[in-house]
Amino acid sequence: MNETNRRTLVLGFICGLLCLPASASAEPTLPSGFQDTIAFDGLEQPTTFRFSPDGRVFVAEKGG
Numbered sequence: 001m002n003e004t005n006r007r008t009l010v011l012g013f014i015c016g017l018l019c020l021p022a023s024a025s026a027e028p029t030l031p032s033g034f035q036d037t038i039a040f041d042g043l044e045q046p047t048t049f050r051f052s053p054d055g056r057v058f059v060a061e062k063g064g
Contacts, residue, residue, distance in 0.1 A: 004051055011049055011057070014039055018046070 017028065030036055040046075045062040052058065
């Protein structure tokens with residue numbers, strides 16, 4: 001798996017966690033071998049993202 005695919009997988013997993021309802025009573029548990037790391041914070045409603053070849057990440061957010 002190349003670095004871009006790995007980053008996409010990790011960011012997709014993080015975005016999936018962000019979509020969980022705030023009222024969920026049980027803490028999600030990670031599978032063995034995974035670790036929880038905040039990659040980006042301060043995002044209101046992220047909708048998509050893209051990685052540039054130089055490592056920057058562009059995130060689109062839904063407004064209003």
